[in-house]
Amino acid sequence: MTHDHDLVLRPTAAQTQAALNPPPGRTGGDLVVESLAGLGATTVFGLPGQHALGVFDALRRSDLRYIGLRVENNAGFAADAYGRITGEAAPLLLSTGPGALTSLAALQEARAASAPVLAISSQVPAAGLGGGRHGYLHELPDQAASFRGVVKSVHTARTQSQIPSAIAEAWTSALTVPHGPVWVEIPQDVLLAETSIPVVSGGDTFPEELPPRPELTAVAADLLTRAERPAIIAGGGVVRADAAKKLRQLAERLQAPVVTTFGGKGAFPWTHPLSLQSWLEDRHTTDFLQDADVLLVIGSGLGELSSNYHTFTPRGRVIQIEADLGKLESNHPALGIHADARLALQALLETAGERTDPAAPERVREVLDRVRARIAAQGLTLEQDVLAAVRRALPPRAPSFWDMTILAYWAWSAFDAKAPGTMHSAQGSGGLGYAFPAALGAAAADPTHPVLAVSGDGGALYSIAELATARQYRLNVTWLIVDDGGYGILRAYMTDAFGSPTAEATDLPGPDFAALAESFGVPGVRSSPETLERDLAKALTTPGPSVVVLPAVLRMFAPTHAT
Numbered sequence: 027m028t029h030d031h032d033l034v035l036r037p038t039a040a041q042t043q044a045a046l047n048p049p050p051g052r053t054g055g056d057l058v059v060e061s062l063a064g065l066g067a068t069t070v071f072g073l074p075g076q077h078a079l080g081v082f083d084a085l086r087r088s089d090l091r092y093i094g095l096r097v098e099n100n101a102g103f104a105a106d107a108y109g110r111i112t113g114e115a116a117p118l119l120l121s122t123g124p125g126a127l128t129s130l131a132a133l134q135e136a137r138a139a140s141a142p143v144l145a146i147s148s149q150v151p152a153a154g155l156g157g158g159r160h161g162y163l164h165e166l167p168d169q170a171a172s173f174r175g176v177v178k179s180v181h182t183a184r185t186q187s188q189i190p191s192a193i194a195e196a197w198t199s200a201l202t203v204p205h206g207p208v209w210v211e212i213p214q215d216v217l218l219a220e221t222s223i224p225v226v227s228g229g230d231t232f233p234e235e236l237p238p239r240p241e242l243t244a245v246a247a248d249l250l251t252r253a254e255r256p257a258i259i260a261g262g263g264v265v266r267a268d269a270a271k272k273l274r275q276l277a278e279r280l281q282a283p284v285v286t287t288f289g290g291k292g293a294f295p296w297t298h299p300l301s302l303q304s305w306l307e308d309r310h311t312t313d314f315l316q317d318a319d320v321l322l323v324i325g326s327g328l329g330e331l332s333s334n335y336h337t338f339t340p341r342g343r344v345i346q347i348e349a350d351l352g353k354l355e356s357n358h359p360a361l362g363i364h365a366d367a368r369l370a371l372q373a374l375l376e377t378a379g380e381r382t383d384p385a386a387p388e389r390v391r392e393v394l395d396r397v398r399a400r401i402a403a404q405g406l407t408l409e410q411d412v413l414a415a416v417r418r419a420l421p422p423r424a425p426s427f428w429d430m431t432i433l434a435y436w437a438w439s440a441f442d443a444k445a446p447g448t449m450h451s452a453q454g455s456g457g458l459g460y461a462f463p464a465a466l467g468a469a470a471a472d473p474t475h476p477v478l479a480v481s482g483d484g485g486a487l488y489s490i491a492e493l494a495t496a497r498q499y500r501l502n503v504t505w506l507i508v509d510d511g512g513y514g515i516l517r518a519y520m521t522d523a524f525g526s527p528t529a530e531a532t533d534l535p536g537p538d539f540a541a542l543a544e545s546f547g548v549p550g551v552r553s554s555p556e557t558l559e560r561d562l563a564k565a566l567t568t569p570g571p572s573v574v575v576l577p578a579v580l581r582m583f584a585p586t587h588a589t
Contacts, residue, residue, distance in 0.1 A: 048224050052087075054186045054217040055080030057226060058146060059088040061193040064229035067117050067144075069470055071105045073098050075121020077148035077164060080217030082119070090117075093470050093499060095463060096491035098125050102132025102143065103460050103489075104467030106207075107427060109142040110450055111471040113266075115200040115208075118145040122214070123164025126172075131457045133176050136207040138454030139289065140266055140350070142200040143207035145177070146193070152184055152213040170211060178206040186216055190226050198231040203366045204349040205266065236349055238365035238373050246322070246345045246361055247377035253320035255342075256282040256381070257302075261332065262289030263325020263349055267368035270294065270446040273324070276374055281383035282322070283390045285311060287332040288453050290325060292443035299387035303394065305439050307334055309586035310396040314389070318342050323360070325367040327353030331438075331453060335587035347371075401583050409436055409580050412555055416480070416506070417442060419562035424475045425450065425468050429461035431482030432515050432580045433508050439583075459488025462505050466492060469501040476502045476566040483509040483536050493546035496571035504565040504572050507539050510579045518582060543573035550575065 058081050062070065069091045074082045085092050095101040098120055105116035120126050126147040136143045149155065149169060150162040157167050166172065170180045179199040183192040189212060196208040250256050258280075264273050270293050277284050277300050284294040285302035294301055305311045312334045315321060319342040326332050327348060336357070344360035347370040354362040363370055401410075413436050420426060422444040428434035428451035443449035450468075452460035465479035481489075486507045496503055512533040520527035527533075543550030550573040553561040558576055565572040 048222065052221050052225075053080050053084060054189060054212065054219055054221055055082070055084035056087060057186055057189040057221060057223060058193065058212065058217070059084045059090055060226035061190045061229055062117050063088060063090060064190075064226045065194060065197050065231065066114065069093060069108065070117040070119055071095060071101045071108065071467065072119030073101050073121070073125060075125045075148065077150065077214040078119060078121040078217070080214070081146070081148070093466070093495070095466070095495050097489070098128035099132045099459065100463035100489050100492050102129040102136070102145070103463040104470070105143045106132060106136040106139070106141040107450065107464035107467035108471045109136070109205070110139070110447070111425065111468050113142070115142040115144040115197050116467070118143055120145060120147040121164070122148045122150060122169065123166055126169060130172070130176055131455070133173070133207045135452055135455040135457055135460060137176060137178065139262065140204045140206055142205040144193070144196055144200050144210070145207060146210045146212070148217060149182075149211045149213045151215040155182070155184065155213065170209065173209040176207075177209045179208045181208065181210045183210065183212045183216065186219065186221050186223055189216075190229060194229050194231050197229075198233050201231070202233040203236045204263070235369065236364070236366040238347070238363050238370040240373065242361065242363045243370065243373040244377060246363065247374050247379075249320050249343055249345060249361070250280055250282070250322060250374070251379035251381065253280070253381070255318050256280050256320045256322065257315055257318035258282050258284040259287065259315065259321065259323045259326055259328070259332070260284055260290045260293040261287040261324065261326025263367040264290055264293040265325075265446045267325065267366050268446070269368035269371050272368060272371035272375060274298070276371055276378065279375070279378060279380050281381050281386045283314070283386060285315065287326050288438040288451065291438075291441070291449040292446040296442040296444070300390060302390055305394075305397045306332055307439055307585060307587070308397050308400065309334070310393050310400070312338050312586070314393050316341055320345065323347070324370065325349070328357045333357065337587045404583055406581060406583055408555060408578070409433075410440070412558060412576070412578065412580065413437060413440055415555070415559040416478070416562065419559045419566060420478050421476065421566065423448065424478060424566065426478040426480065427451070427461045427465040427468065429479075429481040429485035430456055430458050430515075431480065431485055431508060432582055433480055433482075435515070435582060436580075437480075458485045461485065462489045462503070463492050465503045465505070466496055466501050469503050470499070473502060476504060478562075478566065479503055479505045481505065481507050482514060483507060483511065483539070484513045484534055486539065487534070487536065490542065493543060493548050493571070493573075497547045500570045502569060502571070504562065504574060506562065507573065507575050508580065509536065509539060509575055509577045511536065514579065515582065539573060539575045548573055552577070
């Protein structure tokens with residue numbers, strides 16, 4: 027009797043011949059690039075270093091496209107965005123020690139935002155593994171330990187025969203829900219040594235799906251069907267699962283108002299009658315959600331930003347659907363369902379009944395009217411006009427990437443993303459310097475749309491070197507730099523908390539960013555609030571990179587979590 031698990035794929039005659047006669051001159055580095063190509067990778071990001079040269083030499087013999095950035099952290103941000111846009115594991119090639127460690131902040135953002143990044147680093151020669159102090163260049167007592175608390179999984183290939191399997195295992199980990207960054211390290215001598223191992227000809231992996239438990243979705247469907255005041259919080263998990271259409275179907279069936287988190291922008295249509303938009307940092311929205319007798323939270327851990335800085339205290343029954351087991355019920359007791367958002371929404375659509383609630387759209391309008399009245403009373407016309415100009419200039423399907431800057435904080439709440447997966451920011455971990463290198467990664471992933479990056483002058487200085495990358499690869503990225511001469515939000519925070527800022531820390535006498543862009547061969551223009559829409563629109567429709575500088579001091583709307 028033959029069982030399915032006894033079936034083995036037999037190599038063809040050509041494959042056998044190729045395996046018996048591998049081309050000469052290959053090294054461990056070739057096994058790396060062959061493994062990546064076999065898994066379906068087409069583009070890799072990175073920065074060379076002495077220990078990693080075996081991999082970079084092998085790139086010359088491969089069909090992989092290489093995008094080289096100037097700083098490892100920026101290369102990590104570019105890979106992060108490539109993974110977000112494509113849904114594929116984005117390879118990130120790094121060298122040992124300082125090069126590897128410089129990528130940590132980018133990998134933290136990828137982990138927080140569930141972006142699939144496959145980081146592959148060199149290591150000291152194999153004799154130096156295990157904590158012995160041999161005095162190798164870049165040597166760390168335990169390099170992998172520096173990444174274990176940041177990435178999803180760590181994999182070390184100590185021999186050439188381990189390379190294909192280690193990379194395939196890491197690839198599967200990166201693409202298993204919840205997606206995230208993974209780490210592979212390979213010793214320098216293993217990468218440089220010639221190999222007789224056959225050319226890696228395949229590497230299909232099958233990340234497991236994460237369906238919901240049916241007894242839990244049955245209870246959830248019953249609660250939602252019988253609810254009097256249901257509401258939905260939709261997070262980034264909905265966007266990553268490509269589940270926006272299913273979310274809309276469920277919301278309309280239940281007549282449940284929907285608010286999207288900052289990471290879930292675009293998961294629900296902005297102007298839909300049931301849309302509470304993204305005003306999570308507003309007490310009117312918080313009060314409305316607290317009043318729900320059944321609250322469905324899907325694809326969100328209800329962390330600090332999604333809970334109005336932990337002032338949100340739901341009074342009704344909470345149903346939380348979350349792919350990251352560690353986030354399930356981490357902030358509020360709930361009917362916790364560990365599942366992929368798309369599969370869970372499909373299960374609810376198959377079991378939940380229809381509700382009729384003609385008053386639901388009116389309740390939504392009332393909340394949004396209160397929010398708008400609160401903002402209007404604060405005299406923030408400049409900020410709203412600037413954000414509106416950006417929205418009008420940006421094509422509806424064009425992706426945007428936002429740094430940690432005041433205009434981005436406005437955008438989290440007030441910007442219509444138009445479509446799922448088109449607005450991205452560094453709010454996962456909150457580090458500076460994300461927007462521009464991430465936008466470069468997105469442009470490499472999809473050259474059919476222009477890409478917008480938005481930074482303050484402080485964040486721009488983190489990634490200014492990547493103007494050289496943008497110019498080298500002629501990537502279609504327009505970089506809007508809002509220049510207020512310092513860390514504007516930190517000045518505001520210090521003024522609110524202490525009466526005045528420490529000017530030496532928050533003021534940044536910076537360069538002329540437009541002239542600096544021109545020195546890299548990138549067109550730069552100095553704009554104004556009145557001409558911003560025109561300047562951005564022109565830059566976005568001009569092929570290649572460009573920089574638009576807006577000198578402006580913007581203010582934040584008043585918070586509600588502190589009162």
